[in-house]
Amino acid sequence: MIGLGNPSAGDDGVGFAVIDALRGRAPPGVELRCCADPAALVPLLCEGVPTVLVDALRSEGPPGRVLVLGVEALDGGPAPVSSHGLSVPQAVALAGVLGAGLAPVWVVGVTVSGGVRMGVGLSPEVGAAVERAAIEVSILLQIL
Amino acid sequence: MNEKVIQVDCLARVEGEGALYLRFDGETLREVELRIFEPPRFFEAFLRGRSCLEAPDITARICGICPVAYQMSACAAIEAALGLTLPPELLTLRRLLYCGEWIESHGLHMVMLHAPDFLGYPDAIAMAKDHGQQVRDGLRVKKAGNAIVSLLGGREIHPINVKIGGFYRLPEPDALRALADELDACAALAEGIVRWMATFPCPALERDYTFVSLRPDGLYPFIEGPIGVSDGATIPVEAWPERFVEEHVARSNALHARMRDGRSYLTGPLARFAQNFDQLPAPLQTLSLALGLQPPVRNPFRSLLVRGIELLFALGEAARLARSIALPRAPAVPVVMRAGTGHGATEAPRGLLYHRYTLDAQGLIEAATIVPPTSQNQLCIEDDLRALGPELLRMDDAAATARAEQAIRNYDPCISCATHFLKLRKEPWSG
Numbered sequence: 001m002i003g004l005g006n007p008s009a010g011d012d013g014v015g016f017a018v019i020d021a022l023r024g025r026a027p028p029g030v031e032l033r034c035c036a037d038p039a040a041l042v043p044l045l046c047e048g049v050p051t052v053l054v055d056a057l058r059s060e061g062p063p064g065r066v067l068v069l070g071v072e073a074l075d076g077g078p079a080p081v082s083s084h085g086l087s088v089p090q091a092v093a094l095a096g097v098l099g100a101g102l103a104p105v106w107v108v109g110v111t112v113s114g115g116v117r118m119g120v121g122l123s124p125e126v127g128a129a130v131e132r133a134a135i136e137v138s139i140l141l142q143i144l
Numbered sequence: 145m146n147e148k149v150i151q152v153d154c155l156a157r158v159e160g161e162g163a164l165y166l167r168f169d170g171e172t173l174r175e176v177e178l179r180i181f182e183p184p185r186f187f188e189a190f191l192r193g194r195s196c197l198e199a200p201d202i203t204a205r206i207c208g209i210c211p212v213a214y215q216m217s218a219c220a221a222i223e224a225a226l227g228l229t230l231p232p233e234l235l236t237l238r239r240l241l242y243c244g245e246w247i248e249s250h251g252l253h254m255v256m257l258h259a260p261d262f263l264g265y266p267d268a269i270a271m272a273k274d275h276g277q278q279v280r281d282g283l284r285v286k287k288a289g290n291a292i293v294s295l296l297g298g299r300e301i302h303p304i305n306v307k308i309g310g311f312y313r314l315p316e317p318d319a320l321r322a323l324a325d326e327l328d329a330c331a332a333l334a335e336g337i338v339r340w341m342a343t344f345p346c347p348a349l350e351r352d353y354t355f356v357s358l359r360p361d362g363l364y365p366f367i368e369g370p371i372g373v374s375d376g377a378t379i380p381v382e383a384w385p386e387r388f389v390e391e392h393v394a395r396s397n398a399l400h401a402r403m404r405d406g407r408s409y410l411t412g413p414l415a416r417f418a419q420n421f422d423q424l425p426a427p428l429q430t431l432s433l434a435l436g437l438q439p440p441v442r443n444p445f446r447s448l449l450v451r452g453i454e455l456l457f458a459l460g461e462a463a464r465l466a467r468s469i470a471l472p473r474a475p476a477v478p479v480v481m482r483a484g485t486g487h488g489a490t491e492a493p494r495g496l497l498y499h500r501y502t503l504d505a506q507g508l509i510e511a512a513t514i515v516p517p518t519s520q521n522q523l524c525i526e527d528d529l530r531a532l533g534p535e536l537l538r539m540d541d542a543a544a545t546a547r548a549e550q551a552i553r554n555y556d557p558c559i560s561c562a563t564h565f566l567k568l569r570k571e572p573w574s575g
Contacts, residue, residue, distance in 0.1 A: 006301070036301050037290065039252070042283055086256075090269065097272040098280055 001026065001137065002033045002044060004055040004088060010119055011063065011112035011126040014133070015054040018108070021134040030141055038091040045095035050104045050144040052137055055088060056126075057109035064111065064125035066132045068140065071105040104144055108136050164548055166529060166536065173533030176526045178552070191512040196222045196503050197479070200306050203499070203514065208301060209252070212245035212293060213492030214514075215306040216367050217499040220488025222308050224382070225503050226479060233472035234310045235367065236465060237296060240320075241306070242366040242490070243462035244292025247330075249493035250455040251289060253556045255282025255337060258448055261550035262344035278340055281333040285455070288323075288330040292462060295319055310476030320466045327463035334459055335431070338452035342435045347547065349531060350442045353524065354407050355415035358491055364423040364457055365416060367490045372419045373409070374440065382487040384498050390515060401520040408523035411495030412555060413450045414441055425460065428453055444528050444554040451556075481507035492517050494556045518557045525555055 001022065007013035016034050026032055035041050045051060057067060074089040086094065096102050110129045122130070167175040187206055191199060199218040204211035216238060223230065255278060256268040265271040272279040290300045295315050297303020305312050358365035359372025371379040379387050388409075390399040402408055418440035421429065432439075432453050441450055483505045489498045495517025502511040528551050529536075536544040 008302070036299070039283060040287060040290065040300075043280075043287070046280075094269050094272055094279070097269055098276050 001030055001052050001054070001141075002035050002041065004035050004038065004041070004053055006036055008118065008120055011110075011122055012056050013120070014056050014110045014112070014122055014126050014130065017122060017127070017130045018054045018110070018133045018137065021130050022137060025138075027141060038086045038088050041088065041091040042086070042095045042098065045092065045102060045105065046099040048099060048103045052106045052108060052140050052144070053088070054108045054110075054133060054137060056112045059111035059113065061111060062125070063113040063123060064129040066129050066136055067107075067109045067111065068136055069107040069109060071102070071107060073107065106140050106144070108133055108140065164529070164552065166533070166548065168533070168537050171534065171537065173530055173537070176529045176533075178522055178525050178529075188512045188514055191501075191509045194509055196225070196481075196501060196507045196509055197308050199501065199509065199512075200308065201304060204302050204304075204306075206514070206516075209249050210245060210492045210494070210497075211302050212241055212297065212306075213490060213497050214499075215303070216242060216490040217488045217492075217497045217514075218501075219306060219308055220367060220381075220490060221486040221499040221501050222488070222503070223486065224488060225484040225486025225501055226308070226482060226507070227484070228309055228477055228479065230310060230477060231472050233470055234476070236469055237311065237314075237472075238306075239366050240292065240462055240465040240469065241296040241303075243458040243465070244289045244296065246366075246454060246458040246493050247289030247462065248286050248293065249289075249556070250451050250458070251282055251285040251334070253493075253553075254341065254448060254451055254455065255279060255285075257556070258550075258553050259341060259344070261546065261553060262341070262346070262445075262448065264546075275340075278337055281337055285330045285334050285337070285459070288326050288459070291323060291326070292466075295323065307476055309479045310472070310474070312475060314471055314475045317471060320469060324463045324466040327459050327466065331456060331459040331463065334452070334455050338431075338435070338449060338456065341448055341452060344448070346443065346448075347445045347532075347535075347550075349444060349528070349551075351444060351524075351528060351531060353414065353440075353442060354403070354409040355418045355440065356409045356411050356520070357415040357419050357496060358489060359419045362423065364420050364461075365491050369489060371489060371496070374415070374418060381489045381498075384487060384489065384515075385500070388498075388515075388520075390519065399515075399519050400522050401515055402523055408527055409520065410524045411517050411520050412447070412493075413454050414444065414447050415495070416491060417441060417450045417453065424453070424457055428457055428460075431456070444551065447554045479507075481505065494518065495521055518555070521555050521557070525552055525557070528554070 003015035003019035005012040005015040007016045019032050019034055071092055074092055110126055110133050112126055163179040165177040199222055200215040203214040203218045206214050260267055260271045293303055294300045298305035355374035358369055360368035369381045387404055388401055389404050390401050393400055421439040435449055437449055483503055485502045487500050489496055497517055498515040500513040501509055504510055532551055
């Protein structure tokens with residue numbers, strides 16, 4: 001279980017918040033991680049362990065929806081904000097090249113609206129989605 | 145008349161939004177423009193009226209890959225304005241933090257951004273299919289740099305533990321020592337990476353640069369002055385405005401810096417290496433010479449290897465400091481506000497980063513000037529491209545575009561907030 005994002009960038013911190021919500025209730029053998037730099041995701045994915053990524057999803061629809069996606073849904077995703085870093089789709093692609101083959105990777109996304117807002121804390125809509133996302137993750141953990 | 149235009153509308157794998165425009169008339173390269181069209185970010189204006197204590201955290205947001213450099217230059221300038229003297233232990237901790245940033249930045253740039261240029265791959269993901277071990281090693285090296293920044297800076301990205309006068313919190317000694325073994329392991333991996341890169345085909349180009357870098361006594365520079373110029377001049381950091389000037393040019397939102405006598409100048413790894421080679425540990429001097437890096441190195445494409453030598457230096461220096469550092473009694477010295485102007489210059493991974501602040505008696509910032517390395521290098525980048533002009537003209541468009549981009553990436557330019565999109569366009573000569 002890897003929460004992605006930046007807790008200092010408003011709703012982009014929802015991945016970390018979902019991981020926090022799962023602490024103490026994840027089944028044995030499930031490791032909870034947080035990752036602010038997608039480059040650090042690469043070695044984790046190369047371990048060949050089934051993985052659930054939790055991240056904010058930019059969307060034109062209402063914020064706070066919880067979506068469960070296959071990793072292939074990341075194909076053609078946005079370029080990284082900084083060219084001195086990897087985007088999540090690039091990190092997954094690179095891990096696919098470097099690893100012996102990716103173990104199943106699922107994405108639980110929480111939709112957020114518009115641009116990045118700086119500051120700690122989630123909007124009410126996204127904050128309300130944290131528990132629903134945690135439940136979706138728990139369901140996924142049972143089938144992985 | 146035969147005219148050829150090479151235009152890269154957006155440069156990939158550099159930090160920021162920039163574009164390249166080369167215009168040939170027959171065999172003559174008439175125009176070279178590196179256009180920076182990223183909107184102005186107004187950080188100097190944001191700082192006015194704020195407490196100087198906020199400057200390290202505000203300026204750290206200027207760049208995602210070199211926030212430590214911005215913090216270090218801000219602290220150096222403001223501490224000078226306030227007349228603060230930090231004990232050596234605190235300065236050594238800052239040196240260790242800076243090592244972390246160099247390791248992150250150099251490791252990423254060399255392996256993930258620049259190596260694909262030399263081997264003809266579109267990006268690191270494609271390169272990893274054939275050179276997976278080197279990419280794995282590069283990511284591990286970068287992670288070791290992240291670990292230093294995380295421990296001393298409080299978090300990996302945009303660290304928050306640096307303050308005027310020192311740090312908010314000191315690291316645990318055991319946590320510091322725990323970094324050392326991994327740094328040693330990464331130094332071995334990095335040497336393998338550098339030796340691998342030494343086998344790359346390297347374009348021929350020799351340039352007569354004026355090098356500008358910090359040039360302290362007895363240290364390879366991170367945060368220590370004064371400024372040295374390769375013509376022999378030594379310039380106190382506070383004399384930067386007397387010797388250098390920033391100019392606005394219409395084609396770019398970034399100011400261009402030049403020496404007041406009109407010369408362009410180069411900052412960054414080649415400049416540091418040229419002026420501080422004798423401060424490198426003997427094994428790194430030997431390795432440099434074995435790889436053909438006799439200082440001064442004037443082929444900008446060899447910056448890949450010089451950056452590699454600096455990566456090895458930072459890994460070794462960080463391991464040494466992690467094992468031996470004596471922690472200060474207090475995380476910071478007391479700060480007493482006073483009016484004044486202070487100047488600070490430190491060595492960001494990609495070159496000299498100069499800050500100047502004028503404070504009022506309450507420590508509020510009345511004026512701020514920030515001169516990043518990329519604006520100082522921009523004229524040199526254009527000069528390099530001008531020198532490459534005849535070669536670019538002989539190439540087909542795709543190859544010429546790739547070579548021009550490779551030349552720009554020699555500088556690991558940091559313009560901030562990039563997109564990935566490339567386009568080459570030829571236009572008929574219109575007189």
